[in-house]
Amino acid sequence: MKFVEGGVCAAKGFRAAGLHCGIRKSQTKKDIALVVSDAKASAAAVYTLNLVKSAGITVTKRHLSDGYARAVICNSGIANTCVSDGEANALKMCELTAQAVGIDPADVVCASTGVIGVSLDMNPIAAALPQLADRLSENGHTDAAEAIMTTDTVRKEFAVEFELDGKLCHIGGMAKGSGMIHPNLGTMLVFITSDVAITPRMLENAVRSDVADTFNAVSIDGDTSTNDMVCLLANGTAGNTLIDCENADFDVFKAALHKLTDKLCTEIAKDGEGATKLIVCSVTGAVTKQDAKMIAKSVVCSSLVKTALFGADANWGRVLCAIGYAGASVDVTKVQVEFTSSAGSIKVCENGMGIPFSEDLAKTILTEDEITVRVTLADGDGAAVAKGCDLTYDYVKINGDYRT
């Protein structure tokens, strides 16, 4: 099992394209992406739990109700949320896509990301779809990954190669961050493709169990978006024996999926709005896995922890504070905290209390751009990891005038 190039086109039978159609003013920012499977694909998705939902979510849920899909159309710039013509335009996007690539509109997954409350102008999208269809290719994954970006500073696409029954299989994906991200089912836009043969039911099983420890354990800013989904299409082109139950092949598929999603999560967290640092909180020794997860999320969500790490300040008291209000069952007199990075590791708290440590070494460790806050409890066997980023001047700058 290894990482390979190709993003959403690493899986056989998938082509992609992305271009600037005019939803965004900047000519250099691509704003619409198309991914198409040559064959009908099993499809499953998880969606944001926000009660305010993009019309794309509503329409996609309906289209995936039969468990199959052929294409993903996604625009950036406008969220198609809280607008009276939202559903009509989402359906129109599906129709235009279906016409352009010659499929059924009900086989189209439709997503949008961007400003809430502004109507999506369908003219540039209608003009773009024939071009997108023309440009579909196995090399189009990079354009597609760029077209779904909003405030992301780097595109996020990865792919994993592995074997099932001696058949070469792939799972590839692209994701967009980078703000309005907080654990609550799917919490960003993530499109994953695979050439594995798997039933819709088992695909849904795989994605649901995976997001709990991956996309649901990433927080950038505590805001659960209105538009998020994690969507998988698997077209069976690899020719493996159909996965239709929880067997050894399913375990391999889940492991490959996790390798991909874990990588995407790290990149989403690292590229959080304004972030200079990835912050990973790893908790062990909690009463239950759920307690560990609550604590890990609480630490990576704390504005005070995030600003301290931005300042490379070993202010572990804020970590203790975030552990204390996490809502988890925890013996706070047994907490141990270490800060770790590629520059080393330093223990700063033992038995819930400060211990002498070298501030110079701590500074050196925290000046790196990937920091792990290691929390060791003495309450049980529960363990979990959450990912986030620091809170910086640029987060304020980016979000102080996002619409302008």
Added chain:
Amino acid sequence: MKFVEGGVCAAKGFRAAGLHCGIRKSQTKKDIALVVSDAKASAAAVYTLNLVKSAGITVTKRHLSDGYARAVICNSGIANTCVSDGEANALKMCELTAQAVGIDPADVVCASTGVIGVSLDMNPIAAALPQLADRLSENGHTDAAEAIMTTDTVRKEFAVEFELDGKLCHIGGMAKGSGMIHPNLGTMLVFITSDVAITPRMLENAVRSDVADTFNAVSIDGDTSTNDMVCLLANGTAGNTLIDCENADFDVFKAALHKLTDKLCTEIAKDGEGATKLIVCSVTGAVTKQDAKMIAKSVVCSSLVKTALFGADANWGRVLCAIGYAGASVDVTKVQVEFTSSAGSIKVCENGMGIPFSEDLAKTILTEDEITVRVTLADGDGAAVAKGCDLTYDYVKINGDYRT
């Protein structure tokens, strides 16, 4: 019922003092405050729900278990939290205070605020207490209010005058913000004094019911502190008939208390770390009061709403987003949102969707320093208000190197 001068000394029989003793390096920043009641006072408090607690919280709880107290000692600079000598030092602070003013150590309320995980040096405190006792006066309230400040930019002290049985009564208070503030019972340090005669049980009843709508509806940064308490002392010097049950006098007392705490909350929110603006979210028409409260808190806690308002950007989609993930029962297709300030009012969302509005007028309204986000729902009669502040560059600056 009117506001008067005098802070914690407005109530008869209370004296206060504050000075720089050396816990903080800066000679100009007072760091220890003392408030003393001439007579034994009914006392009640609410405390942070954080599992990680300052030793001051533990000791104060014990000292108030009999319902009475005489004095409050509070230092700023060091939190006396997560340190092995925490409880010993908190007890020592009480003893030193008791000796200096000639009372029982068990009648002392002890609080600390500042950096977590650093031992409190008792030498400057021991040296300061006789001086503090000497300086106690009815004019010392301002020094005391200044001595408990941490990152606060203005001292917060107010007092209310009212009548019970024709007797002139007072409730006065001082508070410190301004970071690590989030709703969870008491969420800052607030010391309130009164000359009303009231039993400890009714005093506790009053403070518990009051904080739900006041101190528990303020959020600066989502971090529930380890050291928070809201503590009331009422010494009966006003000579009113003892309030020992829920009667008309109790209602007057509660109204006066609310007038004071509401004012303190506004000032705490407005002076949140790095804040340039007070943000009030007022929700009406929710299914229940609890739903309204969840929604109001969700809006004022949203980093995206906070940064948008810092940028005077009428990005109401983020308000809808925060309403949608609040966890409250709400019909999102009926939501109306208005932004209001002293410069006017503008409706930006109706029936959960955007409506045309003047961006210029919105900018003018949002450029003021007190903004109300008015959310009108069509689900019921539930109403609530929450208070917070914007998220700014200075929040990041203040917290990126708090310890240095």
